[in-house]
Amino acid sequence: MNKEAATDLLNPESTEQPETKNGISRIYALPLIGFAFIAVAFAIGLTLNPRDIPSVLIGEKVPEFNLPAVQGRTLGLSDTDLKGEVSLVNVFASWCTACRAEHPLLMNLAKQNIVPVHGLNYKDKPDDAQQWLDSLGDPYTRTGADIDGRVAIDWGVYGVPETFIVDKEGRIAYKQIGAITQKILDEKILPFIRKLQDRSDQ
Amino acid sequence: MKKIIISVLSLFILTSSIAGAVEPSEMLDDPVLEQRAREISKGLRCLVCQNQSIDESNAGLAKDLRILVRERLTAGDSDQQAIDFIVARYGDFVLLNPPFKLATLALWLGPFGIAGAAGLAYFNFIRRRSKDTRAVPVLSHEEEARFEKIIDKI
Numbered sequence: 180m181n182k183e184a185a186t187d188l189l190n191p192e193s194t195e196q197p198e199t200k201n202g203i204s205r206i207y208a209l210p211l212i213g214f215a216f217i218a219v220a221f222a223i224g225l226t227l228n229p230r231d232i233p234s235v236l237i238g239e240k241v242p243e244f245n246l247p248a249v250q251g252r253t254l255g256l257s258d259t260d261l262k263g264e265v266s267l268v269n270v271f272a273s274w275c276t277a278c279r280a281e282h283p284l285l286m287n288l289a290k291q292n293i294v295p296v297h298g299l300n301y302k303d304k305p306d307d308a309q310q311w312l313d314s315l316g317d318p319y320t321r322t323g324a325d326i327d328g329r330v331a332i333d334w335g336v337y338g339v340p341e342t343f344i345v346d347k348e349g350r351i352a353y354k355q356i357g358a359i360t361q362k363i364l365d366e367k368i369l370p371f372i373r374k375l376q377d378r379s380d381q
Numbered sequence: 382m383k384k385i386i387i388s389v390l391s392l393f394i395l396t397s398s399i400a401g402a403v404e405p406s407e408m409l410d411d412p413v414l415e416q417r418a419r420e421i422s423k424g425l426r427c428l429v430c431q432n433q434s435i436d437e438s439n440a441g442l443a444k445d446l447r448i449l450v451r452e453r454l455t456a457g458d459s460d461q462q463a464i465d466f467i468v469a470r471y472g473d474f475v476l477l478n479p480p481f482k483l484a485t486l487a488l489w490l491g492p493f494g495i496a497g498a499a500g501l502a503y504f505n506f507i508r509r510r511s512k513d514t515r516a517v518p519v520l521s522h523e524e525e526a527r528f529e530k531i532i533d534k535i
Contacts, residue, residue: 206505209498217491229431235472302441328445335470337428337442 234335234354241268241349242333246323249298249312250305256297256323262349265375267342267368269319270299270331273311275339281358282315288364289318294372298322301331301339344368346375401436402443409451418451421463425450426477434477 245257261268269285271278289296298319300308305324312319325331334343335354344353353371355363401419409415419436425446427438435443435450446467453463467475479485520528 206502209502210495213491213495213498217495220487232428232472232474235468236470328442329449332445332449332470335472337471 231356236335236351239351241345241351244330246325249300249308249322249324251309252322254321256321260321261345265294265347265372266345267294267296268299270301270336270339270341272301272303272339273307277358278340281340284359285318286316295320300324302328402439407448414454417460418454421450421460422447424477426475
């Protein structure tokens, strides 16, 4: 021990830390506060699903496209068909099992005549798509056969199934990633559709 | 002989993994364009296998986007235009290098901010220590000797 340290022992009021009325300097709180912010941000981030990538096309007009109908159907799908009324565009494929899971819900929805449901057939073989709709039933008012998937890329599609709500002005209003469930339908999609429909009537 | 065979085999295996998932049929004839396409692809995230670039990923969408990038370049787009084309459809998340803009400021500057704050605090701490100018009382020789004796016992 040296004299300075001994002096400190003898003088209890003096400390080596910067003095403030309350004791330790507040500047030490800075890294701690910064860490707290980051910790909160990470905690929130951990609850988010990285596979749910929000669409950057919300509010944008639907991309220009013009697709022929799926084999065996008559009405094709283009961007001009999506103006004038609120509609749903469902991206599906016969090779997609989750699409099969949501299919009964789409059939049900189509029967209720609340909103037209159009189908964007993603990277499917014409025979397979036709067979799929013939055997399971066809909920779609119009279908578009996107054989090479390019139109889907313009919509920002990165998986199947995905479902878009398009408003009366032909703008993308909402994107659902993954299969629709009854819960999502009741809590998110149908209320939003009704809101868009009411809004346009004013 | 065995060593030569092993080293040649290793060379093949290593270089093939660097080649990524690009198939010969996708490759452009113009090597300059092809090289640009490869570089751009390495910076675009495959949204299906999210920790891979579209250059590495075997996913169908990755292949489609690789071909799309090549088409844009062949059509005359600059690197930035081709990238902007993809970002316009999929958003900033498709970029493996997050862009430097207001929304990502916290991401880019955060670590430096924390390090800076910590450095400041430490610097402050050191500065105050060396500023310690409390006078050490002067002791006579006798007092000094007594002092040393007491201190040695501690």
